[in-house]
Amino acid sequence: MAIEILMPTVAPSMTEGNIVRWAKKEGDPIKQGEVLVEIETDKAVVEVEAQQDGVLARILVPEGTNDVKVDTPIALLAGAGEEVPTASERPAAPASAPPPEATSPVSPAGAAPATTTAAAPATTQPDRVFASPLARRIARELNIDLARVSGSGPNGRVLRADVEAAARAGTAAVGTAAATGAAYEDIAHSNTRRVIAQRLSEAKRSIPHFYLTIDCDVDALLAARKQANELIDGIKLSVNDLLIKAVALALRKVPAANAAWTDTAIRRFRDVDIAVAVAAPGGLITPVLRNADAKSLRQISAQMKELGARAKAGRLRPDEYQGGGFTISNLGMYAIREFSAIINPPQACILAVGASEQRAVVRNGALAVATLMTCTLSVDHRAVDGALGAEFLAAFKKLIESPIALFL
Numbered sequence: 001m002a003i004e005i006l007m008p009t010v011a012p013s014m015t016e017g018n019i020v021r022w023a024k025k026e027g028d029p030i031k032q033g034e035v036l037v038e039i040e041t042d043k044a045v046v047e048v049e050a051q052q053d054g055v056l057a058r059i060l061v062p063e064g065t066n067d068v069k070v071d072t073p074i075a076l077l078a079g080a081g082e083e084v085p086t087a088s089e090r091p092a093a094p095a096s097a098p099p100p101e102a103t104s105p106v107s108p109a110g111a112a113p114a115t116t117t118a119a120a121p122a123t124t125q126p127d128r129v130f131a132s133p134l135a136r137r138i139a140r141e142l143n144i145d146l147a148r149v150s151g152s153g154p155n156g157r158v159l160r161a162d163v164e165a166a167a168r169a170g171t172a173a174v175g176t177a178a179a180t181g182a183a184y185e186d187i188a189h190s191n192t193r194r195v196i197a198q199r200l201s202e203a204k205r206s207i208p209h210f211y212l213t214i215d216c217d218v219d220a221l222l223a224a225r226k227q228a229n230e231l232i233d234g235i236k237l238s239v240n241d242l243l244i245k246a247v248a249l250a251l252r253k254v255p256a257a258n259a260a261w262t263d264t265a266i267r268r269f270r271d272v273d274i275a276v277a278v279a280a281p282g283g284l285i286t287p288v289l290r291n292a293d294a295k296s297l298r299q300i301s302a303q304m305k306e307l308g309a310r311a312k313a314g315r316l317r318p319d320e321y322q323g324g325g326f327t328i329s330n331l332g333m334y335a336i337r338e339f340s341a342i343i344n345p346p347q348a349c350i351l352a353v354g355a356s357e358q359r360a361v362v363r364n365g366a367l368a369v370a371t372l373m374t375c376t377l378s379v380d381h382r383a384v385d386g387a388l389g390a391e392f393l394a395a396f397k398k399l400i401e402s403p404i405a406l407f408l
Helices: 133-142 160-169 191-206 219-231 239-253 297-312 386-401 403-407
Strands: 003-006 016-022 035-040 045-049 054-059 073-078 177-179 182-184 209-217 259-261 266-268 274-276 278-280 283-285 326-330 349-363 366-380
Touching (some): 045 133, 133 160, 191 283, 209 386, 219 366, 219 386, 219 403, 239 274, 239 297, 239 326, 274 297, 349 386, 366 386, 386 403
Parallel strands (some): 274 326
Antiparallel strands (some): 003 073, 016 035, 035 045, 177 182, 209 366, 278 283
16 A cells, blocks of 8 residues: 655754655655655755655655645655556645646746736746756745746756856846836745744844954964965865864863853853854855864865855755854955854854954054954853853954964
């Protein structure tokens, strides 16, 4: 007897997700451990493996369907020797899936079809649009109609670059409208953007933030980085790599700052796991570098390059972006001098790092020039007091200005 395959929970906080792509077709044999379907959560696209052998008898929820509730039947798996139902015997899609006319793969479910004005009637295309999962995701977030995008991939498959080019050209927008003489475009919220808005609103509303700002002289740090990159084969350190190591060692020196507030206790983490904010197409995501204090700069650099690339492609596993005791947000590469970041709950601290720039300073009573970097620590006052936050920043500043300890 065929059994139901249910919408899985691929992240602890997940209540619903999107069906990005079925890796198997109806009638295909399935082996345990093979990729069956790609599910988009609020943070990433996750490959879900088959839990047992069988035949994919029916697909109940087609790819491109959004907001499918956890534990909703999405397919039927037949056992060996069972008759595979034909497509004509397909049952109606569950309530979470759009009606057939809305599930045409021309555009992601829930997005309005291409129109000349916001009030124009919807249109659909009869043929399936072939696109990569990442292209579909970005198209949904940018409100791009995939049917109007020319694909450059094999057999005309639409790729990420095609969607981004269409967005820049402004030729494939789903809809625009005019009000009081001003044109505008509504871009539908993605799952990621909804969760970011929820979490940041909750954090700013419920966490008593206070802020500590310090200037660090980074001339020695930049010189040490340059020398390491020139003399050590196979290494290409970024300033961010050095910042991660400095934060990790400072947390080891001041472990009380590596904490989170709970209703019953202040939780102090034994491991130094650093979350690093990465700007991905769908919004901010924070891959976590585990045990950063115990890693060499070479290891930190390699792992952050790999995590950062997969974060931008939406390919992080849930365990790679969940957890962490402290977050770093660096906007220095955008020439931002200083800013204050919103705490990433349940953590108690986030460090906002600005650009390194030459400024006038006074040394021994005389005017001089130094390269300074302004860092602002946002702190949850329930878990970390002002003196403790200042102690952490002092330890961090010492490591930045005397960076030899970072290379040991």
